[in-house]
Every structure is written in C-alpha cells, then in structure tokens.
Amino acid sequence: MSNSQSPDSSVPVKQKKKRNKTLHSSGLPIPIPMSTLLHSYTPPSVSLRLRPRRSRYLRPLRFQFGRMGNSMVRAQAATEVTEAATSEGLKKGIAEFYDESSGVWESVWGDHMHHGFYEPDTAASLSDHRPAQIRMIEEALSFAGVSDDPMKKPKTIVDVGCGIGGSSRYLAKKYGAQCRGITLSPIQAQRAQELAAAEGLADKVSFQVADALQQPFPDGEFDLVWSMESGEHMPDKMKFVSELARVAAPGATIIIVTWCHRDLSPSEDSLKPDEIALLNKICDAYYLPAWCSASDYVNIAKSLSLENIKTADWSDNVAPFWPAVIRSAFTWQGFTSLLRSGWKTIRGALVMPLMIEGYKKNLIKFAVITCTKPN
C-alpha cells in the first residue's frame, strides 16, 4: 500500500463499489489492519492510494477509533469485495472450517486447539505437546495474575471461541467455576458438550453457538473472560474487545492469547508488501480477517478504559509447535485423518509452512494481552 498526502483532504479517491457489502454487518466498515489506522491518527488528510489487488488489506473503509474519534481515515480501493471478506461469508467460512476439521485435530492433538508453551529452543517430541498446551493455559493465567485463593478465584468464566471446550473444561475444573463457551461451529459446540458430559462436567460447563462480536450474555456477567487463540478470527478487533469488556464483571480479568503481526515501527504506516502477501495466503486458508499487532490490542484496551494492561511476546515459546503439527500430518494417523476430512482442512494443513515462515521472519507474533475491568 502506498501513502500519498493529498493537499485537499476532501477529495476522495475514486471508488468502484460493485456490491453493497463493504460494510461489516455491525455497521462498521470492514477493517484494514489496525496498525495502518493507528499510525494514521494525526493527519486526517491522509488518503491511501491502493493497488487494485484482491487482498483483504485493500477494502473501502472509514474507521472511527472509539473514543479517539478524530482519527478518520478514508481509504478506498478499486477492488471488488469478495464474499469471504464480508462478515456473513467469514462467519460461515469459519463455522464450516471448524465443522470439518475439528475431528481431525482432536484425533491427533486432543481437545486443546491451541499452541503449546515450550522452553525456547527446545526440540519437543509428540508426547510433550499435551503438557505444553496445558502449560499455555497456566502461563496465561499466571501472567494475568488470576488468583487461586478461594475467595478471589473466578466463579463464572466465559470462553470466547471455545473450540471443543478444552479450556472451558480445564478452567471449570481448576477453579470449580461455571464456564460458558461460545463458538460459531455447531459441531464443535456439540462435541464440547459431549466431552463435558463424559468428564462429569455437564453441570459446570455449557456451550452455545454464538458470535463473539455479539455475545448473548448480559453486561458484567463473568469474573474471567478468556479468549485463547480466537482473536485472529475476529474481523473487528474493537468490537471484539468491547464485547469482552462488556460481559466482564467489575474487577474481572480479561485474557487474550492470539496471533498478531509484528508491531510497526514509528516510521511505518503498514507492513511491507511481501509481508502482506504472506499473511493474505494464510488468511485465505484459515478464514482469518485482517491481522493487527499486539500494540493495537493494547491501544484498544486503553481506549476502553481497561486497567492493568500487560502484553508479552511468546513467539519463542511456541516455535516448536508448527513443525510438530506438520510432522503429525505425516504420521499415518495424521495423514489418513486429513485425507478423510475435506478440502478446507487439507488446505489448512498445506499452509502450515507459511506459519513457520511468518514466525521466522518475525512477522507473525504469538502474543498474550491481559487487563482488568475497572471496579
């Protein structure tokens, strides 16, 4: 994307809109990477001239950044908006992807659909991974400072983007808490409920098919708001974090563990073209909307007046994970499971080396962001 300072801020770039689907169903426009917006704060006269390429970073957009309302960036592209980029298309894609691939993942990797946490520079064997996935949960709780104390531990928990409920069941057991999980995938919700029943947790955890951007819960419902590797699916990061904040009770802890792209340096307005190209390929296969950086999340949390905001880069701690996943795809069980699954799953598997490439280039980051809701 190239930037041009237009002397006259009221002259719009020509826009070709083929379908009226340039707005996210929330009424907000489909976002381009948050980083490009956040670094465009001050000059309202910036107009972005965009190359007409099919890329999810090039979308017509007018963005108003929450309470910092004066940062309007008008970026208009001469590209046709593809179905995947619309909210409904994305949600459908995500639901279908997980409906199709959950079983494969579970059979090879178990019920935690997230990265393991490893000591940096270790070569991990297959038997290390389940403990590493548990360790990921514990490290996130510890980083956030969630208390084990019976008086202070969470009693109600929401697992946003719960997969087949691995985190929900673990947290419910750990704290003796009630946990609600939400997912776009009916098959995952069903499987999550079955596993809960099988573990004797049916009275502690329940699962709903729901949208993280429109959580079906009243305000202030939960002591712990948990999002483990689901943030990357959210097309509107501001709305996503707003909902997390809304359903959080006063004093509650919010924990987000997610894939991000690297922070932009002060002189950058966007990622480099080759970086964008790499992320786009990954996005298509995993039904991901545009990426943002960990700093973007921090800024959103600040804008929502959330407190005790902390973030860390755990990229080195997850490095063994993707190679291990790839190796598992080449085991007999992995391979046959993939063949039995479907195109979406296979495509997801084929794109795994791109994740490794992204990490190696320090483009993709694995980040934890935690904060608390004011009392």
Added chain:
Amino acid sequence: MRLLTHNMLSCNIKGVTNGFPLKLEADKWVTKEVDLNADFLRGIFPKIEWSALLAAARALGFAELPEQADASMLSSDDFLRRFHHALLELHVEEGALVCPETGRKFPINKGIPNMLLHEDEV
C-alpha cells in the same frame, strides 16, 4: 440447555433494550439427575434472576418453585431440592428461546442454543 444457562442468556439484537429473559419454548426436554451440592446452590443463588427461572421451569411443567425466593430459604432442604432440580436437572433438548421484545426465535438443537444473529439484526 439447563435453566442455569437460560438464566444468563439474553437477546442482543441491535436496538433491543429488553432482551432478558428469553421466553422458553420447549419441544423436547429430559431430566438428568445430578448430585445436589448445597454450597454451590447457595453460592449461585445471588446471581440467579428468580422470575426468569420460575417462568422457564413452568414452561417445562415444573411448578414447584415458590413465586418469590430469598436467601433465608437456602437453609431449607426442601427448597434446595426444588431449586437444584429446576436449575440443573432439567435439560431442554429441542425448542426455542424467544426474545421478549422482538419475538425472534433462537433455536435450541440437541441441547445447544444457537444465538447467532442475522445480518440485519446486528
């Protein structure tokens, strides 16, 4: 879906100010016995919207909950048993949750409510 879950679900359609409680329409429900945990019941009681629980239980044909409830009743074993039964042992397998303001129905299939909104409701 147990009534404990029903008690914390609300309709979030854009513009709706009164999306709680959702009215329960059950086509198929079952009773699944669960051990009674008095401490849990006493702990969760303050978070329960009683009138919502009352209405939902009635929709499932369970009319043994008192019209009003307060914390003093938690010392009664009889009350705890009824509370426990309504909250945790009644499972709606098929049916719908209805928004009190718009009448929109959210389906419940195989015990799982689907709270996804349509594009025009957001």
